[in-house]
Amino acid sequence: MDFKMLLETKEYQFLKTDKHLGDKIILLGLGGSYAYGTNIETSDVDIRGVALNSKSDLIGMSSFEQRVNEATDTTVYAFNKIIELLLNTNPNTIEMLGLKPEQYLFLSPIGQELLDNKKLFLSKRAIYSFGGYANQQLRRLQNAIARDTLTQTERETHILNTINNMMFDIKARYEKFENGSIKLYTDKAIQEEMDTEIFMDINLSHYPLRDYKSIWSEMNNVVRDYSKIGKRNNKKDEFHLNKHCMHLIRLYMMCLDILEKEEINTYREKEHDLLMNIRNGEFMSETGTMKQEFWDLLNEYEKRFEYAKENTSLPANPDYKKVEEFVISVNERAVRGEY
Incomplete structure (x- = not known):
């Protein structure tokens, strides 16, 4: 199945038209059975992703944590929300950082930075x-x-x-x-x-x-x-x-x-x-x-x-200082529209 072509169909147009998504998306990947390699003929296609918080989210009065589209089994998390979940090694979200390269359907430079820093979130x-x-x-x-x-x-x-x-x-x-x-x-x-x-x-x-x-x-x-x-x-x-x-x-x-x-x-x-x-x-x-x-x-x-x-040799907790530095760097660019 060509999953990237699937995203171009009418059912997935919300990824482009939703004001919290569109060009703010930094990562889209497979979820569920297709992500694990345990899919069968009748398996649903699950899509998981991350989108940057907008300027109004970060220094204004709006709020965005995630968008869920049940019709397509798609969930896109806000950047700040995914960081919170990753810090706790949330099983349903940490798996987004461990896909095979070809299982990422879209990856922006900032999305690649998130993958490059995935070890920051590993702890006891x-x-x-x-x-x-x-x-x-x-x-x-x-x-x-x-x-x-x-x-x-x-x-x-x-x-x-x-x-x-x-x-x-x-x-x-x-x-x-x-x-x-x-x-x-x-x-x-x-x-x-x-x-x-x-x-x-x-x-x-x-x-x-x-x-x-x-x-x-x-x-x-x-x-x-x-x-x-x-x-x-x-x-x-x-x-x-x-x-x-x-x-x-x-x-x-x-x-x-x-x-x-x-x-x-x-x-x-x-x-x-x-x-x-x-x-x-x-x-x-x-x-x-x-x-x-x-x-x-x-x-x-x-x-x-x-x-x-x-x-295990993992630390008791993530390196909050390094995570914070990464988050500040990303959110500063989000506020300036540099993504």
């Missing part, structure tokens, strides 16, 4: 972002497979554990506060149809409303996703379960590259066959659960992850 935060995300995916997987045997109490515990292992940047905000705290736990249910349920003890003062809104939204999404998974009951769902298992292993592969090699490798060329075998159901039993071979494979990656997080 990947332990929490990738590890927490993988843990979340694993618990969702376990819940989906065991949907017929889990009690309501066990299910609620799964949800709580997932929330407690959410991505690092969100986790830091709801576990530790300068002016209070939010404590999550299970107890005897108040709702009649439940035995136990999750409760919150909230003690906050002078806390930003928008931050709290973000925290609440993340927790709500977890509860909503578990409700969807619980309704899995056909062959289509087995297809998604295999895909889910594949992405869980892929997460560990990518995280290990970061911790062990200090590299971002989104396209999984060497592990392609293994990942596709998982996706195609070769690790699923006739009963719709995963074979022991899958759990053994997962266990191997978990052990490697535990070792890598204790022995």
